[in-house]
Amino acid sequence: MSEARWTVVMPVKRLGAAKSRLRGALPGVPHEELALALAADTLRAARACPAVAGVLVVTDDARVRAAADAAGARVVADPAAGLNAAFRHGAAVAGPRAAVAGLTADLPALRPAELAAALRATEGVRGFVADAPGGGTVLLAAPAGVPLAPQFGPGSAAAHAASGALPLAGDWPSLRRDVDTPADLATAAGLGLGPRTAALLAGGGVRYGAGMQGTVATYDASTRSGVLLLDDGTELAFPARAFDASGLRLLRLGQRVRIERDADGEVVRVTLPTMA
Numbered sequence: 001m002s003e004a005r006w007t008v009v010m011p012v013k014r015l016g017a018a019k020s021r022l023r024g025a026l027p028g029v030p031h032e033e034l035a036l037a038l039a040a041d042t043l044r045a046a047r048a049c050p051a052v053a054g055v056l057v058v059t060d061d062a063r064v065r066a067a068a069d070a071a072g073a074r075v076v077a078d079p080a081a082g083l084n085a086a087f088r089h090g091a092a093v094a095g096p097r098a099a100v101a102g103l104t105a106d107l108p109a110l111r112p113a114e115l116a117a118a119l120r121a122t123e124g125v126r127g128f129v130a131d132a133p134g135g136g137t138v139l140l141a142a143p144a145g146v147p148l149a150p151q152f153g154p155g156s157a158a159a160h161a162a163s164g165a166l167p168l169a170g171d172w173p174s175l176r177r178d179v180d181t182p183a184d185l186a187t188a189a190g191l192g193l194g195p196r197t198a199a200l201l202a203g204g205g206v207r208y209g210a211g212m213q214g215t216v217a218t219y220d221a222s223t224r225s226g227v228l229l230l231d232d233g234t235e236l237a238f239p240a241r242a243f244d245a246s247g248l249r250l251l252r253l254g255q256r257v258r259i260e261r262d263a264d265g266e267v268v269r270v271t272l273p274t275m276a
């Protein structure tokens with residue numbers, strides 16, 4: 001039997017409402033372009049996965065529909081009753097004979113080989129892959145004849161485990177890297193982004209993360225380096241050259257700063273939010 005036997009169900013929200021925590025992450029890039037790029041790169045990787053027979057995109061967004069058509073995915077309408085209803089609808093359309101893998105559409109670094117490995121690991125049982133922080137879910141897969149029974153939403157990893165799904169323990173960083181915040185986008189960029197998202201980060205001379213802000217957690221004047229605390233609680237070290245590029249003479253603890261990073265997530269410049 002061919003390995004390509006999974007139907008991936010991928011819900012995508014209307015782009016204007018999707019990925020709200022990322023709004024403004026890339027100055028100069030319309031939010032809908034970023035939301036579309038994340039979904040398009042996830043879709044591309046799923047289509048390229050040798051374990052995947054087809055992708056079913058559940059959406060009401062015209063641009064997502066067009067991108068899915070172009071990528072050779074099937075599109076079905078969103079029942080407009082939330083994420084779990086969208087997954088259930090996709091699974092129902094796939095039919096009782098399909099092995100269904102529900103995948104979130106915010107995995108722009110996804111490597112087809114990692115998705116294939118996770119689907120292999122779930123062989124014969126209903127299983128899920130938690131996101132990198134551990135609380136959320138990026139993939140929920142059920143063999144043919146077993147209901148998907150999605151429980152996505154806050155705390156979904158625990159909910160899926162409690163529902164009897166097997167937590168899959170593989171080392172799949174690109175699969176686990178869902179992008180909810182600007183810091184997630186920087187981490188995904190470090191893993192290597194799909195082409196649509198990478199183009200947005202590189203395009204228009206916009207430096208990745210130019211809109212990101214945080215506060216100074218530590219600063220050592222003798223090395224001109226320190227640690228920044230991002231608004232989502234993540235800590236980020238900055239080297240002397242990022243301080244040197246700021247034009248500032250010193251940084252104070254607790255000072256609010258704007259942070260510019262390159263595509264690898266390295267801090268290249270720290271400035272005051274009021275500076276151009």
Ligand SMILES: Nc1nc2c(ncn2[C@@H]2O[C@H](COP(=O)(O)OP(=O)(O)OP(=O)(O)O)[C@@H](O)[C@H]2O)c(=O)[nH]1
Nearest residue numbers: 011012013018019020021058082083086104105106
């Ligand atoms: N079709 C459909 N997709 C959804 C719905 N809610 C969430 N999604 C998709 O599910 C995936 C994971 O959801 P979240 O990470 O919460 O994304 P989000 O709701 O777009 O982002 P936030 O606004 O930042 O919470 C994303 O790819 C969304 O596009 C829904 O009601 N319908």
Ligand SMILES: C=C(OP(=O)(O)O)C(=O)O
Nearest residue numbers: 136137152153154156178
């Ligand atoms: C959608 C989910 O989480 P997040 O919004 O954190 O990606 C989830 O884990 O079900």
